[in-house]
Amino acid sequence: MNTPLKAYLYFPKSETEKPIICHLIRDFNLDINIFRGKITPDEEGYLSLQISGDAQDIERAFDYLRAFNVEIHAGAVGxxxxxxxxxxxxxxxxxxxxxxxxxxxxxxxxxxxxxxxxxxxxxxxxxxxxxxxxxxx
Amino acid sequence: MIRTWAEINEKIAAGKAVVLTADEIIDYVDRKGLDAAAKEVDVVTTATFGPMCSSGCFLNFGHSTPKMRITEAWISDVPAYCGIAAADVYLGATELRHNDPANVDFPGDFKYGGGDVIEALVAGKKLQLFALSYGTEDYPRKELRTWFDINDLNQAIMVNPRNCYQNYNVAVNTSNRRIYTYMGILEPNARNMTYCSAGQLSPLLNDPCYETIGLGSSVWLAGARGMVYAPGTQHCPSAERGDNDVPVEGAGTLALTGDMKQMNPEFVRAARFKGYGVSLALGVGIPIPILNADILRRTTIRDRDIEACCIDYAHDYPQKTGRVLARYNYAQLRSGQVSLNGKDVTVSSMSSYHKALKVAELLKAEIRDGRFLLSQPAQLLPREGTLNGLAIKGEPR
CATH class of the missing domain: 3.30.70.20 (Alpha-Beta Plaits)
Incomplete structure (x- = not known):
């Protein structure tokens, strides 16, 4: 497992009702530590995370996120x-x-x-x- | 007497003055010995950078057409005092913005105030002036709204009734709830402490008996050539002092003035304290002429030789009980941890040693380059005097 990666994600209004983090953990074998977040239905949201896992899995997970129009700020803290x-x-x-x-x-x-x-x-x-x-x- | 003020200024003007900071002088005198060092060193530069609430400025806007005798004024919604001549106002650092909810929803955030206006002015930003008047025959205008920056003003003169406290309290909170103070947020059960002094770099700690700093002394006020115009308010030379004559509490203060148009925005910084209010942090540098070996000896004071009193801001400070919980020297405080009643307490500073060091270096460079001459005080600061409290009295009969 590589060094944990920090990232923050912006969620558009349309995507805040989907269990996206659940999929990151289950489908991409990632360990997710949520620093803080605000996910409210029908509002823009954000999540600030520390992600641990295989580099390829992280890249696949990011591709998955991008498909939802989630804005990824990889390597940055909020x-x-x-x-x-x-x-x-x-x-x-x-x-x-x-x-x-x-x-x-x-x-x-x-x-x-x-x-x-x-x-x-x-x-x-x-x-x-x-x-x-x-x-x- | 090793040298006179005039001799020091001659050397400065010739670019030959030997100048060290109050930080550097400690090791220098250790190495060379006091008498040898006193023969070599002409000036020691001292400095401080921290919140100084008793600061503000006189601004002159010039006259509009038709003229107006301004009776109420707001600069970017922060009220300024207008009880002086027509186009002059005084803006104080701790003034809150009009309609700021203050501590109605406790603890308040205090997002903008006089300190922010002063910072923005020095930074050359555009600000809004809104002013009202009752109107007179010679000053008929009753209202104006305009935008201006510091270059549009005839004068922008910082006039600070109390800066550069000689020493200061160490604040702690022994109650069981969080408190919000001008010394920052103090966590319950003495979980943290704060202090506010540049210690061994601080001007009046390097001249504890006011032998060289007095009324008329040239000072470096946020980059401008300023001066001491009076003893600061609450100047209290009779405060308790250690064997080295250095006070262990507030003691001396300075009233400073300087031209804001010459100031460097790096050293004029708005500050806000949650649950308390707004203020202004300033960088001040003061040169000390080495007229004799004793004056030099005083400048070699170290953090470990300067003590400050730890006061409980939950009870003893507001109620003026005079109780002191402990004393710490600045070497202990700067280490980031001290012990109170056998318990380790985290300590942090409200004053920036980093910026104070920078000010001392900038002033040193100006003196070395012959750009900053010293001025002998026209009058020394009072060496006697106490501080009165305010008695709450009934109407006199």
Missing amino acids: LMWDAARCTHCGHCTAHCPTDALHFGDARTRTMAFDETRCIECLACVTHCPFGACISNF
Whole structure:
């Protein structure tokens, strides 16, 4: 099994009633960890996931998703850290449970964001006084 | 006296001044020894970057045709104070946008306010002015709505009654519910703590007895050549001090002013605190002239030698009990974890050491290049004085 892949998916209004994730697991042998999501009938929806599985299975699963007009943002998390807006105060470090937000350079206290560690709890969005952490949805 | 203000300025003007940051000077003096270093170093640059609520600006719009004596004004829906001359207003950093629900639906988000307007102005963005008046014979216009940016203004002068607190509280919450403060969200049962100081880089911690920083001192205010125009509000030199004369609580403050048209938007940043309100974070740099070895010695202060008081913001802070739960030095605080009553507590900062370091470096470069001369204070900051509370009294008979 390869390194888990992060992705977020946008669902058009028409597809929110289909059990798509169920098929990803059952038909493509994928392990799916849902970070967060909003799937409401008759509304656009999103899912932010971590996907583990065989690379070929993932590719087949993505083809399956595309057939439903689901927009795939592979390798991306639904949380954006805007380095230019960040003032590097480090206030978020006390609230980030996985240290995705951390001091990259201890001497100059320069913040860094490790996307692979982000689980999209959105604590940083709540705590950052400068709006440096932005949820994509 | 090793050198005078005038001698330092001569060296700066000639591009020959030896300038180090308050961060660099620590190791430098360790290596060279105090007396040798004092003979070499002319200036130490100090700096801070953090939320400074008592900030704001005077703006002059010039006159419309016909003229208007503005009595009420909103800039991008944020109210500005108009109780001054016709086309002048004062906009404060913590002013909320008109119709902001504040904490009606607690905790409020406080999405936009005075700090955002000031940030947008310095960033050169277009803003909307809406103004009303009762109309007079010499100022007949009663209403206007227009768009402007900072270049359209005659003056945009930042005038901040209280910046650069010498030291500050460490905030914690010992209650069993989450609280929302200007020191950030404090989780229940002392799950986190916040502090707000640049510590060993901070201006007044490097000149604890106000020997060089005073009224008329040139300061680097968000990139503009500003100055100290008064002791800041709540300046309280009589605060408790350690053996090194460094206060362990708020103590001194500075009132600063500077031309917003010269400011760098990187160092003028709106801040919002959920459940509390809006504010403005500023970068301030202040040079310290090394007139003698003792002044140099003061600038070698380290984070581990500066203590701050940990206060319970759930009860002791709002109720002014004066109780201090613990004291920590800034080396402990910066480590990200301290112990309170035997329990480990996560600590984070509201002040950016990273940006403060950048300000100290920028100021150092300006002085080295001969672009920033020092000015001897016209008057020193008061070294005595206490802070009054407000008594709630009945109407006098």
